[in-house]
Amino acid sequence: MESNLKGKRIILGITGSIAAYKSCLIIRGLVKRGAEVQVVITPSGKEFVTPITLSALTSKPVISDFFAQRDGTWHSHVDLGLWADAMLIAPATASTIGKMANGIADNMLVTTYLSAKAPVFVAPAMDLDMYAHASTQRNLDTLRSYGNHIIEPATGELASHLVGKGRMEEPENIIRQLELYFASEEGDLRGKHILITAGPTYEKIDPVRFIGNYSSGKMGLALADECTMRGAQVTLVAGPIQLQTYLPVYQYVKVESARQMYEASLAAFDQADAAILSAAVADYTPEMVAEDKIKREKTGAMTLSLLPTRDIAASLGVLKDGKGGKRRKVLVGFALETENETANAEDKLERKHFDFIVLNSLKDKGAGFRCDTNKISIISPSERKDYPLKNKDKVAKDIVDVLVEVMKDVE
Numbered sequence: 001m002e003s004n005l006k007g008k009r010i011i012l013g014i015t016g017s018i019a020a021y022k023s024c025l026i027i028r029g030l031v032k033r034g035a036e037v038q039v040v041i042t043p044s045g046k047e048f049v050t051p052i053t054l055s056a057l058t059s060k061p062v063i064s065d066f067f068a069q070r071d072g073t074w075h076s077h078v079d080l081g082l083w084a085d086a087m088l089i090a091p092a093t094a095s096t097i098g099k100m101a102n103g104i105a106d107n108m109l110v111t112t113y114l115s116a117k118a119p120v121f122v123a124p125a126m127d128l129d130m131y132a133h134a135s136t137q138r139n140l141d142t143l144r145s146y147g148n149h150i151i152e153p154a155t156g157e158l159a160s161h162l163v164g165k166g167r168m169e170e171p172e173n174i175i176r177q178l179e180l181y182f183a184s185e186e187g188d189l190r191g192k193h194i195l196i197t198a199g200p201t202y203e204k205i206d207p208v209r210f211i212g213n214y215s216s217g218k219m220g221l222a223l224a225d226e227c228t229m230r231g232a233q234v235t236l237v238a239g240p241i242q243l244q245t246y247l248p249v250y251q252y253v254k255v256e257s258a259r260q261m262y263e264a265s266l267a268a269f270d271q272a273d274a275a276i277l278s279a280a281v282a283d284y285t286p287e288m289v290a291e292d293k294i295k296r297e298k299t300g301a302m303t304l305s306l307l308p309t310r311d312i313a314a315s316l317g318v319l320k321d322g323k324g325g326k327r328r329k330v331l332v333g334f335a336l337e338t339e340n341e342t343a344n345a346e347d348k349l350e351r352k353h354f355d356f357i358v359l360n361s362l363k364d365k366g367a368g369f370r371c372d373t374n375k376i377s378i379i380s381p382s383e384r385k386d387y388p389l390k391n392k393d394k395v396a397k398d399i400v401d402v403l404v405e406v407m408k409d410v411e
Contacts, residue, residue: 003034004182004183005030005033005179007035007036008036008178008182009035009036009083010030010035010036010086010087010088010178011037011038011080011081011112011116012027012030012037012038012039012040012090013040013042013087013096013109013112014040014041014054014089014109015042015045015089015091015092015096015125016042016047016095017045017048017091017125017126017168019091019125019167019168020048021049022090022168022170023090024049024053026088026171026175027054027058028057029171029175030175030178038083038084039051039054039055040064041062041064042096042109043064045064051064063080063108066111081112081114081115081116081117081118085118085182086120086121086178086182087112087113087116088121088123089120089121090121090123090125090168091123091168092124094130094139096109096110097122097124097136097139097143098136098139100113100122101143101146119148119149119181120149121148122143122149124136124140124152125167128165128166132166149177149181151173151177152169153167153169153170153173172246176246179247180248183228183229183230183231184231186231187230188231189230189231190231190232192231192232192233192274193235193271193272194234194235194275195237195268195269195272195275195276196223196224196227196234196235196237196276197237197238197261197278197279197281197312198217198224198236198237198241198279199217199238199239200212200214200240200241200282201239201255201256201257201258201261201282202282203258203284203286203309204257205290205294206289206290206292206294207292208293209293211285211286211306212282213282214369215241215279215280216242217238217279218371218372219374219395220278221236221238221243221245222392222395222396223276223278224247225246225393226399227276227400228248228250229247230400230404232250233251234249234250234251235268236249236252237255237261238255239255239279257282258285258310258312261279261312262309262312265277266312269329272329273410274330274331275329276332276399277316277332277333277334278358279312281309282309283308284307284308285306285308285309287304287305313354317331317353317354318353320353328410330355330403330410332354332355332356332358332399333356333358335348335359336362336368337359337360337362338361338363341359341361345357345377345379346379349381350381355406356380356406357379357380359376360374360376360377361375364389366389367389372392373389373391373392374392375388375390376395378399380406
């Protein structure tokens with residue numbers, strides 16, 4: 001799938017911040033994704049990054065003044081505002097944010113902002129005291145009330161990194177916010193709600209020990225990013241994982257045990273159009289959980305009595321079809337096998353009423369748990385397609401491509 005930014009016309013406003021050097025990385029990322037970039041820079045912005053550098057990256061003359069210095073050509077902020085599909089101000093200083101909030105049009109960047117008909121994205125950049133000042137916060141709130149998108153470093157459960165307040169968000173994450181916006185407007189999953197399970201589950205033995213597996217959750221997170229990129233509202237039900245999505249999901253449900261994942265998945269499935277069950281859910285859980293840490297010196301040899309966990313896939317498989325067997329929702333499963341891979345996957349496909357199943361084997365080097373790559377086969381009731389070893393983000397694209405096609409047949 002091509003980037004949602006391909007062919008998009010982006011105005012990049014650059015102001016006088018030490019973070020201005022990162023604008024070069026933003027330009028490179030936008031151009032790489034097929035966007036056309038026009039830089040508008042404030043006079044103080046030119047003190048931090050040269051127009052020559054910016055022009056070389058965009059293949060366009062940089063606009064800073066109302067009139068070109070050489071021949072007196074007038075730069076029309078109105079035409080520029082109408083030209084753009086989006087305007088991004090990054091970095092945005094406290095001064096520029098204040099001017100934007102209060103309509104102080106004393107430079108080309110702010111006049112262009114006031115003429116812009118496209119969505120506007122603002123990435124603040126300043127020290128903590130300036131950021132925390134009541135006037136700055138009031139101005140940011142004013143910009144939000146105007147419908148502008150304020151891009152700040154994430155600090156929630158799925159933050160890709162934790163940085164100081166006021167520091168400009170990293171270029172890749174700024175670009176992803178633009179991609180997310182256009183995906184929600186144009187993506188082939190726009191208006192769809194997708195449930196994704198990811199990661200392992202931990203089944204407690206005592207307060208400090210558990211039964212678990214090696215799943216990192218990377219495949220599920222890649223699927224969440226891909227579905228979000230295509231405009232879906234993603235509910236991510238994730239077990240104990242250390243990684244995060246790049247894009248913010250619609251809803252994140254943090255769980256630990258198989259029982260918690262079962263309950264969260266059933267609750268979310270009612271509103272979902274499709275579910276992708278990529279989590280490595282424990283098949284068994286201890287019958288009894290000790291209240292205190294079990295001491296080896298007191299117990300010696302120990303036998304665990306295990307009970308089967310509730311089958312999430314089978315339960316959702318029963319619920320996915322409507323009256324008369326008409327397909328109402330799409331259900332996608334995963335099979336990680338060590339022997340009789342195809343036969344076991346096909347059996348699971350049928351028993352659990354999956355629309356298709358993603359098979360990968362621990363025998364394939366570079367596939368399975370804790371890898372950045374995966375090698376899969378997608379098996380449906382009518383066909384099988386094998387894929388080469390790829391990075392998991394590319395694997396996610398292949399899986400979601402199939403999902404989109406299957407969802408076209410949902411009644």
